[in-house]
Amino acid sequence: xxxxxxxxxxxxxxxxxxxxxxxxxxxxxxxxxxxxxxxxxxxxxxxxxxxxxxxxxxxxxxxxxxxxxxxxxxxxxxxxxxxxxxxxxxxxxxxxxxxxxxxxxxxxxxxxxxxxxxxxxxxxxxxxxxxxxxxxxxxxxxxxxxxxxxxxxxxxxxxxxxxx
Amino acid sequence: xxxxxxxxxxxxxxxxxxxxxxxxxxxxxxxxxxxxxxxxxxxxxxxxxxxxxxxxxxxxxxxxxxxxxxxxxxxxxxxxxxxxxxxxxxxxxxxxxxxxxxxxxxxxxxxxxxxxxxxxxxxxxxxxxxxxxxxxxxxxxxxxxxxxxxxxxxxxxxxxxxxxxxxxxxxxxxxxxxxxxxxxxxxxxxxxxxxxxxxxxxxxxxxxxxxxxxxxxxxxxxxxxxxxxxxxxxxxxxxxxxxxxxxxxxxxxxxxxxxxxxxxxxxxxxxxxxxxxxxxxxxxxxxxxxxxxxxxxxxxxxxxxxxxxxxxxxxxxxxxxxxxxxxxxxxxxxxxxxxxxxxxxxxxxxxxxxxxxxxxxxxxxxxxxxxxxxxxxxxxxxxxxxxxxxxxxxxxxxxxxxxxxxxxxxxxxxxxxxxxxxxxxxxxxxxxxxxxxxxxxxxxxxxxxxxxxxxxxxxxxxxxxxxxxxxxxxxxxxxxxxxxxxxxxxxxxxxxxxxxxxxxxxxxxxxxxxxxxxxxxxxxxxx
Numbered sequence: 001x002x003x004x005x006x007x008x009x010x011x012x013x014x015x016x017x018x019x020x021x022x023x024x025x026x027x028x029x030x031x032x033x034x035x036x037x038x039x040x041x042x043x044x045x046x047x048x049x050x051x052x053x054x055x056x057x058x059x060x061x062x063x064x065x066x067x068x069x070x071x072x073x074x075x076x077x078x079x080x081x082x083x084x085x086x087x088x089x090x091x092x093x094x095x096x097x098x099x100x101x102x103x104x105x106x107x108x109x110x111x112x113x114x115x116x117x118x119x120x121x122x123x124x125x126x127x128x129x130x131x132x133x134x135x136x137x138x139x140x141x142x143x144x145x146x147x148x149x150x151x152x153x154x155x156x157x158x159x160x161x162x163x164x
Numbered sequence: 165x166x167x168x169x170x171x172x173x174x175x176x177x178x179x180x181x182x183x184x185x186x187x188x189x190x191x192x193x194x195x196x197x198x199x200x201x202x203x204x205x206x207x208x209x210x211x212x213x214x215x216x217x218x219x220x221x222x223x224x225x226x227x228x229x230x231x232x233x234x235x236x237x238x239x240x241x242x243x244x245x246x247x248x249x250x251x252x253x254x255x256x257x258x259x260x261x262x263x264x265x266x267x268x269x270x271x272x273x274x275x276x277x278x279x280x281x282x283x284x285x286x287x288x289x290x291x292x293x294x295x296x297x298x299x300x301x302x303x304x305x306x307x308x309x310x311x312x313x314x315x316x317x318x319x320x321x322x323x324x325x326x327x328x329x330x331x332x333x334x335x336x337x338x339x340x341x342x343x344x345x346x347x348x349x350x351x352x353x354x355x356x357x358x359x360x361x362x363x364x365x366x367x368x369x370x371x372x373x374x375x376x377x378x379x380x381x382x383x384x385x386x387x388x389x390x391x392x393x394x395x396x397x398x399x400x401x402x403x404x405x406x407x408x409x410x411x412x413x414x415x416x417x418x419x420x421x422x423x424x425x426x427x428x429x430x431x432x433x434x435x436x437x438x439x440x441x442x443x444x445x446x447x448x449x450x451x452x453x454x455x456x457x458x459x460x461x462x463x464x465x466x467x468x469x470x471x472x473x474x475x476x477x478x479x480x481x482x483x484x485x486x487x488x489x490x491x492x493x494x495x496x497x498x499x500x501x502x503x504x505x506x507x508x509x510x511x512x513x514x515x516x517x518x519x520x521x522x523x524x525x526x527x528x529x530x531x532x533x534x535x536x537x538x539x540x541x542x543x544x545x546x547x548x549x550x551x552x553x554x555x556x557x558x559x560x561x562x563x564x565x566x567x568x569x570x571x572x573x574x575x576x577x578x579x580x581x582x583x584x585x586x587x588x589x590x591x592x593x594x595x596x597x598x599x600x601x602x603x604x605x606x607x608x609x610x611x612x613x614x615x616x617x618x619x620x621x622x623x624x625x626x627x628x629x630x631x632x633x634x635x636x637x638x639x640x641x642x643x644x645x646x647x648x649x650x651x652x653x654x655x656x657x658x659x660x661x662x663x664x665x666x667x668x669x670x671x672x673x674x675x676x677x678x679x680x681x682x683x684x685x686x687x688x689x690x691x
Contacts, residue, residue, distance in 0.1 A: 019181060023181065026182065026185045026186065026189070027188065027189045030185070030186055030189025030190055030193065031189050031192065033189075033193070034189065034190050034197065035193045035197060036197075037197075037200075056264075079182075079185070083178045083181050083182045083185070084179065084182060085178050145174070147175065147177075149175075150171065150174045150175040151171060151175035151176075
């Protein structure tokens with residue numbers, strides 16, 4: 001896997017991307033964790049698009065609490081793994097899953113009314129772009145270069161220096 | 165294993181970042197939460213929870229339906245009875261567009277009642293009730309007149325969903341015979357019968373409920389608490405609106421293909437209305453003529469007026485002026501399609517945060533058009549805060565508030581940021597609302613909620629009435645509320661038709677007469 005990253009500058013830029021995305025997820029997660037009043041109810045209840053009924057079904061009394069808790073925990077998990085550089089592949093995959101749910105709850109499809117968006121989107125929005133970025137992170141782990149994984153490496157010297 | 169400085173930097177470099185982000189998130193969330201609790205503490209609003217009603221036990225209540233038109237059918241569904249056609253239609257819509265109405269209907273808790281009789285002067289509709297709602301051990305019986313049904317001994321209660329000019333005669337007859345009544349709004353068609361119905365209700369042991377189902381909406385009950393806690397300060401202006409721009413909204417309903425003099429009892433439809441030849445347009449679109457309906461003032465203003473009367477309990481206005489005309493649907497109707505109403509309550513106050521005597525009096529405006537559908541929300545404007553009232557409600561502090569001056573000065577409150585947002589669908593009230601929830605508030609989800617489950621408010625209203633029939637208790641929209649609503653509607657109709665200010669005498673409980681004018685004659689007149 002690491003063979004792909006030959007250039008140190010590329011390695012650094014991927015780490016930078018990883019930290020930024022981790023930061024974004026972690027902050028969202030922590031804000032929700034410490035705000036007991038927060039709920040995704042409104043977001044889900046007004047869902048649109050092909051999976052509207054699935055999202056609305058999640059708002060029922062029995063599931064809403066679980067949905068809110070899971071959402072917060074996954075946000076924090078993604079944030080922690082990406083920032084610390086450990087299990088980052090799992091973090092990236094979980095992040096993709098979560099973002100895919102956000103994307104499909106309010107998809108930027110031209111035939112749907114765009115609710116509460118700060119820009120103009122046509123199929124592609126920031127959630128989708130972040131999904132693409134996480135897809136890259138899932139394939140290019142960099143925890144061995146900057147992250148906890150660095151400490152667990154068996155043979156640090158052989159991989160970390162790029163061959164020119 | 166010995167770690168070098170490099171190992172520490174590269175291996176644990178993420179930790180300080182993690183710590184920083186965690187700290188920032190915690191700090192911000194806690195500051196917000198502290199501000200929120202301080203504001204909530206200051207406001208002391210208690211969000212309403214659904215009231216529990218006693219069981220409707222014993223033998224099923226026997227219901228007679230009078231009028232099975234558009235509203236009658238909706239009321240029956242709220243009672244748990246849908247026609248076969250509607251179920252088929254909803255199945256198709258569910259398949260095509262994911263419409264969930266059928267599922268919600270099926271999920272609705274069953275009420276302890278049976279429909280035993282129907283009165284409808286259009287054969288097709290009456291037959292539809294019999295075919296759809298009869299069961300092997302309960303065949304729905306059709307009655308030619310409401311008098312026959314009321315005296316049959318086979319109904320305990322009637323639901324009146326007829327044209328307006330039939331509301332009071334039927335309701336009075338039922339109450340005088342000890343039959344419980346649910347009557348659609350407006351409660352009456354003339355001033356004289358409003359007093360007669362009040363007498364009948366007072367003298368009867370039967371329960372009368374007027375069909376303003378929005379009284380069941382949790383946000384309105386919360387709004388009442390907000391007013392009681394003087395959160396808004398002195399409310400000087402209330403603005404309400406109707407915005408509609410389609411055939412249905414303009415009362416141009418479909419004319420049934422099988423409608424004819426053979427299938428419709430035209431004389432019975434007319435009742436006390438002027439005798440004219442059979443007219444399908446008048447039969448199906450009766451809301452467009454003063455002879456049977458009451459236009460915007462009786463049909464739609466009453467909703468907004470009663471909503472606010474439920475929250476403010478301000479009673480009948482002292483003065484009403486009104487203007488408008490037939491500006492968007494010049495199709496032979498004689499009721500206005502654009503209407504502006506000003507109601508004044510010079511002695512009313514929701515409480516003041518300023519020096520005693522400075523603030524008193526309120527104007528309530530209603531502005532309606534059937535030619536534009538731009539949604540304008542109901543707003544209550546107080547010296548200390550403004551409240552937008554829908555299924556959700558939102559409160560903004562006012563920049564010039566006396567009560568919140570300190571909190572605004574300290575930056576804890578900002579005039580453009582809501583200080584309270586109530587969404588009965590969410591778990592808890594949300595003070596210091598985010599832009600997102602503000603947006604959802606503006607959208608106004610169209611349901612009321614009981615424990616997070618979407619519930620039809622008409623169902624709740626009917627359930628309250630049925631429960632009172634079995635167990636006693638006061639009704640949220642009984643004769644007092646109905647009297648206020650009906651008199652206000654009639655004063656508005658008079659103000660519009662006469663182009664004059666109409667005045668209410670609170671002590672005498674009557675509209676102050678204008679010499680040479682018979683108010684009811686004016687109300688029923690075609691212009």
